[in-house]
Amino acid sequence: MNNSDLIDTVATAHDLSKADAKKIIDGVITAIVDAAAKGEEISLNGFGKFKVKESAAREGRNPATGETIQIAASKKLGFTAAKAVKDKLNG
DSSP: OOHHHHHHHHHHHTTOOHHHHHHHHHHHHHHHHHHHHTTOOEEETTTEEEEEEEEOOEEEEOTTTOOEEEEOOEEEEEEEEOHHHHHHHTO
């Protein structure tokens, strides 16, 4: 499923225009990204949690040359599914 499919599904399920559904979905995604950028944990009951994780700087290797390179520290957005989602996936 991509953004367009999600927009179509929400529009159909809630009797909205595709433009209105797009605004809602874009708003939800923006709110999640903004909260994550502030370092906040985003918890959506029945769905899961988004949490910012920090990766320390480390040494790595260039796969083409085998040369040692320095990999910079970075932040990543992790997701942990709620129990209800895990149960549905594992039937």
